[in-house]
Amino acid sequence: xxxxxxxxxxxxxxxxxxxxxxxxxxxxxxxxxxxxxxxxxxxxxxxxxxxxxxxxxxxxxxxxxxxxxxxxxxxxxxxxxxxxxxxxxxxxxxxxxxxxxxxxxxxxxxxxxxxxxxxxxxxxxxxxxxxxxxxxxxxxxxxxxxxxxxxxxxxxxxxxxxxxxxxxxxxxxxxxxxxxxxxxxxxxxxxxxxxxxxx
Amino acid sequence: xxxxxxxxxxxxxxxxxxxxxxxxxxxxxxxxxxxxxxxxxxxxxxxxxxxxxxxxxxxxxxxxxxxxxxxxxxxxxxxxxxxxxxxxxxxxxxxxxxxxxxxxxxxxxxxxxxxxxxxxxxxxxxxxxxxxxxxxxxxxxxxxxxxxxxxxxxxxxxxxxxxxxxxxxxxxxxxxxxxxxxxxxxxxxxxxxxxxxxxxxxxxxxxxxxxxxxxxxxxxxxxxxxxxxxxxxxxxxxxxxxxxxxxxxxxxxxxxxxxxxxxxxxxxxxxxxxxxxxxxxxxxxxxxxxxxxxxxxxxxxxxxxxxxxxxxxxxxxxxxxxxxxxxxxxxxxxxxxxxxxxxxxxxxxxxxxxxxxxxxxxxxxxxxxxxxxxxxxxxxxxxxxxxxxxxxxxxxxxxxxxxxxxxxxxxxxxxxxxxxxxxxxxxxxxxxxxxxxxxxxxxxxxxxxxxxxxxxxxxxxxxxxxxxxxxxxxxxxxxxxxxxxxxxxxxxxxxxxxxxxxxxxxxxxxxxxxxxxxxxxxxxxxxxxxxxxxxxxxxxxxxxxxxxxxxxxxxxxxxxxxxxxxxxxxxxxxxxxxxxxxxxxxxxxxxxxxxxxxxxxxxxxxxxxxxxxxxxxxxxxxxxxxxxxxxx
Ligand SMILES: [Cu+2]
Numbered sequence: 096x097x098x099x100x101x102x103x104x105x106x107x108x109x110x111x112x113x114x115x116x117x118x119x120x121x122x123x124x125x126x127x128x129x130x131x132x133x134x135x136x137x138x139x140x141x142x143x144x145x146x147x148x149x150x151x152x153x154x155x156x157x158x159x160x161x162x163x164x165x166x167x168x169x170x171x172x173x174x175x176x177x178x179x180x181x182x183x184x185x186x187x188x189x190x191x192x193x194x195x196x197x198x199x200x201x202x203x204x205x206x207x208x209x210x211x212x213x214x215x216x217x218x219x220x221x222x223x224x225x226x227x228x229x230x231x232x233x234x235x236x237x238x239x240x241x242x243x244x245x246x247x248x249x250x251x252x253x254x255x256x257x258x259x260x261x262x263x264x265x266x267x268x269x270x271x272x273x274x275x276x277x278x279x280x281x282x283x284x285x286x287x288x289x290x291x292x293x294x
Numbered sequence: 295x296x297x298x299x300x301x302x303x304x305x306x307x308x309x310x311x312x313x314x315x316x317x318x319x320x321x322x323x324x325x326x327x328x329x330x331x332x333x334x335x336x337x338x339x340x341x342x343x344x345x346x347x348x349x350x351x352x353x354x355x356x357x358x359x360x361x362x363x364x365x366x367x368x369x370x371x372x373x374x375x376x377x378x379x380x381x382x383x384x385x386x387x388x389x390x391x392x393x394x395x396x397x398x399x400x401x402x403x404x405x406x407x408x409x410x411x412x413x414x415x416x417x418x419x420x421x422x423x424x425x426x427x428x429x430x431x432x433x434x435x436x437x438x439x440x441x442x443x444x445x446x447x448x449x450x451x452x453x454x455x456x457x458x459x460x461x462x463x464x465x466x467x468x469x470x471x472x473x474x475x476x477x478x479x480x481x482x483x484x485x486x487x488x489x490x491x492x493x494x495x496x497x498x499x500x501x502x503x504x505x506x507x508x509x510x511x512x513x514x515x516x517x518x519x520x521x522x523x524x525x526x527x528x529x530x531x532x533x534x535x536x537x538x539x540x541x542x543x544x545x546x547x548x549x550x551x552x553x554x555x556x557x558x559x560x561x562x563x564x565x566x567x568x569x570x571x572x573x574x575x576x577x578x579x580x581x582x583x584x585x586x587x588x589x590x591x592x593x594x595x596x597x598x599x600x601x602x603x604x605x606x607x608x609x610x611x612x613x614x615x616x617x618x619x620x621x622x623x624x625x626x627x628x629x630x631x632x633x634x635x636x637x638x639x640x641x642x643x644x645x646x647x648x649x650x651x652x653x654x655x656x657x658x659x660x661x662x663x664x665x666x667x668x669x670x671x672x673x674x675x676x677x678x679x680x681x682x683x684x685x686x687x688x689x690x691x692x693x694x695x696x697x698x699x700x701x702x703x704x705x706x707x708x709x710x711x712x713x714x715x716x717x718x719x720x721x722x723x724x725x726x727x728x729x730x731x732x733x734x735x736x737x738x739x740x741x742x743x744x745x746x747x748x749x750x751x752x753x754x755x756x757x758x759x760x761x762x763x764x765x766x767x768x769x770x771x772x773x774x775x776x777x778x779x780x781x782x783x784x785x786x787x788x789x790x791x792x793x794x795x796x797x798x799x800x801x802x803x804x805x806x807x808x809x810x811x812x813x814x815x816x817x818x819x820x821x822x823x824x825x826x827x828x829x830x831x832x833x834x835x836x837x838x839x840x841x842x843x844x845x846x847x848x849x850x851x852x853x854x855x856x857x858x859x860x861x862x863x864x865x866x867x868x869x870x871x872x873x874x875x876x877x878x879x880x881x882x883x884x885x886x887x888x889x890x891x892x893x894x895x896x897x898x899x900x901x902x903x904x905x906x907x908x909x910x911x912x913x914x915x916x917x918x919x920x921x922x923x924x925x926x
Binding site: 158159166240 | 837838861862863864909910911914
């Protein structure tokens with residue numbers, strides 16, 4: 096019984112709880128903001144053509160990019176090709192829920208579980224993004240009019256592709272997502288109540 | 295004199311002469327620019343030492359890369375049937391808008407829609423562009439122009455710079471006295487230049503001109519929501535030649551003013567016979583009163599149009615005597631004066647609207663002609679400004695000055711609307727017709743620039759043979775003295791122009807995707823050819839740099855309906871479409887679906903291709919139209 100009691104006895108301190116609450120809300124806010132972007136700039140597109148990735152959709156001038164990409168035989172970018180969009184927000188809502196519960200019940204094991212889920216989810220997300228970038232950049236149609244070397248744009252940084260320079264990086268939502276994960280990890284790691292004092 | 299000495303002198307003089315000739319010849323060979331430089335005050339214009347005022351003038355027209363002009367100027371293209379668009383102050387020609395003439399550069403006149411709009415005519419004579427107005431100020435929505443040849447008016451939408459409607463105006467022969475806009479774009483009006491029997495097709499011998507011929511003033515109503523034009527009503531006028539016109543504004547709102555020549559009602563050798571009377575008229579019409587009459591049913595229908603006889607509406611038309619054969623009539627920005635330009639009399643006559651009203655109220659008339667009261671000239675006229683020879687048109691700045699072109703003098707005179715004195719005159723090159731001041735026809739002109747639209751450009755530009763270009767000259771109005779900043783050649787033949795602040799115009803760049811639009815295909819899976827008996831419909835899609843389908847086979851004699859959708863929803867990515875040897879050519883703007891119809895009456899193989907350079911592989915954007923011969 097003592098074990099069970101202990102299990103439910105919260106040991107996350109007030110700061111830790113606030114951090115988890117904040118992490119949940121920040122993650123929630125990030126769902127409405129763009130996470131990542133890719134900008135293509137060329138002499139005839141000084142204003143840039145961008146792909147903007149939200150957790151549940153793509154935005155930007157994708158039709159135009161598709162029309163141009165057919166020259167190098169790149170696959171048509173279409174939202175339907177990304178099953179991730181069906182999953183990402185759901186996972187995020189679970190983590191948000193867990194983070195808020197953690198803030199309420201103060202359990203450190205729950206804190207570690209939530210933070211861990213967030214961190215692993217984030218890493219999978221970054222890996223997934225990289226996988227898509229490699230996919231699009233390397234699986235080029237051999238029949239294409241213009242042959243170019245396969246390429247993988249960096250997740251953050253610049254890359255040159257024919258007459259285009261690509262600029263990639265996280266957007267506000269992506270930064271908030273990162274901040275949320277860091278807050279949770281930090282809270283789980285540092286902000287616990289001292290059991291001795293409590294007893 | 296000694297013989298030897300004489301010989302010495304003669305020989306040395308001859309030597310000097312020969313040496314001089316050789317020196318002059320050599321120096322000309324070594325320095326061919328010397329002559330050109332000498333013509334330019336001895337300065338070498340291509341390097342430095344250009345006079346400071348020339349540099350200053352050039353700088354005032356210089357628009358650095360990446361910056362845009364301050365004004366749009368819309369100039370009529372005369373019998374080219376086009377409208378020319380310039381940026382001011384750079385005077386760069388930005389666009390030619392085809393209106394009444396097919397223009398293969400943009401495929402205007404081959405698509406079903408544009409072909410239908412152009413109707414049976416293959417040319418038109420664009421005269422006087424008028425921008426739509428709200429409260430007497432340009433609002434940047436539409437531009438209306440008239441066709442002096444085939445009695446039409448057209449609307450250009452200023453969100454796309456495309457001609458979107460052409461309207462036939464019945465009962466008018468040559469609507470030269472047009473178009474002029476009422477201050478809230480309720481109507482624009484057109485008046486006949488040529489008298490004729492109406493409706494069209496009516497026969498009457500020319501000797502019957504006074505009896506059977508008429509001129510007409512038409513009021514074209516504008517739908518305030520979409521600019522749609524329709525003939526509101528017309529007014530039956532005497533068989534005089536109505537030349538130019540302007541609408542009253544502010545104080546004189548509700549009135550329209552038209553100049554006439556040939557009140558003599560001559561029908562032979564008009565140069566002489568229409569110049570016999572010392573005075574012709576400015577005809578003043580109370581259009582609000584005429585509108586009211588139209589609403590009250592005081593009209594008969596002529597060729598489908600409500601035709602009002604103004605004698606049935608007493609008080610709607612008055613005649614104001616004006617110097618022999620006046621040309622332009624212009625209402626001042628405050629609406630207080632209207633000015634008639636003498637054409638063959640060396641004065642611009644200023645009439646007071648207030649005094650005109652007083653004459654009407656007091657029935658102060660000097661007579662009557664054709665049933666219309668003639669107001670007392672001495673009472674109505676406030677000044678005869680001695681502007682110079684051949685005054686044609688007047689424009690205004692925001693500081694109380696008027697500017698009048700003098701065709702015969704080849705000058706522009708600046709004169710005060712306060713003292714009615716000429717304060718400055720500048721020569722132009724040569725024979726100015728109309729002129730255009732920045733927002734010059736509004737209630738608040740900008741007074742920054744003036745453009746003189748000259749009929750001749752002799753000696754101004756590199757020779758192009760017997761037909762010289764016309765010219766436009768940009769004049770700075772910001773200094774006390776008018777200063778010519780720049781000359782540009784133009785195509786035949788701008789008549790009038792209007793200049794509007796660039797930020798009043800907002801354009802869109804790409805057509806919106808509209809799957810409900812007939813014939814549009816946005817996915818290559820839907821591109822197809824359908825046959826129904828002898829009717830073949832092609833649903834084609836084009837994007838950089840391919841067509842789907844890229845070969846189309848039909849049978850000789852098939853009626854072909856061809857839709858082409860440009861699915862590059864990308865600014866400035868236009869695809870052309872021309873079929874070789876089939877006299878077919880069109881252009882699809884980004885996102886646009888075009889349609890054209892024709893009979894495949896020639897058997898054989900006819901390549902089609904993209905005519906508008908669209909991408910690195912544009913040359914590959916092609917296909918074949920194959921017409922299978924009958925009986926094969
Ligand atoms: Cu093309």
